[in-house]
Amino acid sequence: MAAAYLTHHQKVLRLYKKSLRHIESWCIFRDKYRFYACLLRARFDENKHEKDMMKATMMLKAGEEEFWANQHPQPYLFPDSPGGTSYERYECYKVPEWCLDHWHPSEKAMYPDYFAKREQWKKLRMRTRPVINLNILE
Amino acid sequence: MEDSVSRMRSGSLVHCGSGLRNMAARIIARCVRSLNHRAVCLNSINTAATLTAAPLTHGRTFSQLTNGHKSPLAQISGSSFQVFQWRQYGDLPPLTLETIHDRVLYVLKLYDKITPEKLQATSHFMKDLGLDSLDQVEIIMAMEDEFGFEIPDADAEKLMTPQEIVQYIADKKDVYE
Numbered sequence: 036m037a038a039a040y041l042t043h044h045q046k047v048l049r050l051y052k053k054s055l056r057h058i059e060s061w062c063i064f065r066d067k068y069r070f071y072a073c074l075l076r077a078r079f080d081e082n083k084h085e086k087d088m089m090k091a092t093m094m095l096k097a098g099e100e101e102f103w104a105n106q107h108p109q110p111y112l113f114p115d116s117p118g119g120t121s122y123e124r125y126e127c128y129k130v131p132e133w134c135l136d137h138w139h140p141s142e143k144a145m146y147p148d149y150f151a152k153r154e155q156w157k158k159l160r161m162r163t164r165p166v167i168n169l170n171i172l173e
Numbered sequence: 174m175e176d177s178v179s180r181m182r183s184g185s186l187v188h189c190g191s192g193l194r195n196m197a198a199r200i201i202a203r204c205v206r207s208l209n210h211r212a213v214c215l216n217s218i219n220t221a222a223t224l225t226a227a228p229l230t231h232g233r234t235f236s237q238l239t240n241g242h243k244s245p246l247a248q249i250s251g252s253s254f255q256v257f258q259w260r261q262y263g264d265l266p267p268l269t270l271e272t273i274h275d276r277v278l279y280v281l282k283l284y285d286k287i288t289p290e291k292l293q294a295t296s297h298f299m300k301d302l303g304l305d306s307l308d309q310v311e312i313i314m315a316m317e318d319e320f321g322f323e324i325p326d327a328d329a330e331k332l333m334t335p336q337e338i339v340q341y342i343a344d345k346k347d348v349y350e
Contacts, residue, residue, distance in 0.1 A: 044306065049326050052310050079307055116323035 043091060050098055051079055060107035268348045273320075274339050280315050281335060284308075294336045309333070316342070 041049070055072055062068035085091045114121035135153070143150050274294065282289040287302055298304045298312065313329040316338055322345065324332075332338050343349065 045326070045330065048306060048310050048330065051307060052314060052326065052329075055311075055314060076307065076311075083305075083307070113317065113321065113323040119323075 043088065043095065046095055047079075050095065050102060051075075054098075054102050057102070057105070057107045057110050060110040268343075268346055270339065270343060270348060273342050273346075273348065274335075276319055277316065277335050277338050277342075280319050281312065284312065284315070292335070294339075295334055297334050299333065306330075313338075320346075322346075 054075060058071050058075065059068050062071055082091075082094055085094070112119040116122060278292065278294070281287055281292055286304060286308055291302065293301075296302055298309050299306075304312075309332075310329070313324055313332060317324050320342055324341070328341065332341055
């Protein structure tokens with residue numbers, strides 16, 4: 036997404052996805068969830084050919100309010116997603132890769148293949164580095 | 174191994190006390206030696222003490238033997254001795270590009286709006302398969318459920334072919350060839 040604003044299309048798709056996820060949190064049995072998911076899809080499908088943007092925006096606003104009223108208090112979140120249990124859990128162990136240069140040679144000898152390729156990789160990076168011309172103001 | 178088990182069953186019912194402990198230790202050492210050479214050293218050290226280490230599935234029954242309990246030995250008979258000397262952490266099998274590709278195509282073939290014959294790795298959802306953007310959202314949600322991690326909306330709206338989905342998952346999960 037390049038621009039700072041979401042298009043109407045993107046907003047509708049996001050509403051669809053999060054309402055499906057909350058229906059999944061409410062309906063724990065899969066067949067019941069499938070039934071209500073199909074009903075929701077039918078509701079989205081009957082209005083998807085709306086050409087009048089004013090009406091479409093009003094419908095989107097009504098849909099967002101309905102979502103807010105019917106959302107699940109503790110929706111199922113994937114562990115790695117924001118709000119999940121494992122979100123940013125391993126961030127403290129993600130060391131920047133320049134630390135590999137500071138390894139002791141005895142430690143580097145434990146991974147000879149990688150460090151042999153690493154020198155070539157660094158040379159390639161120096162060759163293909165994007166040249167930033169500071170004179171041009173954009 | 175079966176005859177040693179029956180011997181243990183009959184032997185430990187007759188003896189008790191230190192004789193039972195020696196008998197159990199000898200039989201355990203013999204059983205374990207037949208499985209794993211390395212385990213013998215550990216077991217001969219451990220048998221005098223607690224026997225909780227090596228046969229994890231039968232730790233309770235062996236410790237009961239060393240304590241002199243005449244517990245029913247039916248649990249031992251008919252079950253195999255699993256001697257694990259290494260830690261087992263819970264984790265999924267590692268992903269490879271082929272397995273990701275197979276799983277993605279499998280999930281797509283299960284979707285009823287896609288005909289499995291027309292599905293290729295490079296078939297575009299909108300142009301080749303004639304799907305909607307709402308269908309694409311549903312497909313991405315199925316991929317999230319399959320692989321167990323969330324695909325944010327900004328990335329999800331760009332994934333339009335199965336090959337792109339495989340590439341994205343491989344990037345996120347650090348799978349490379």
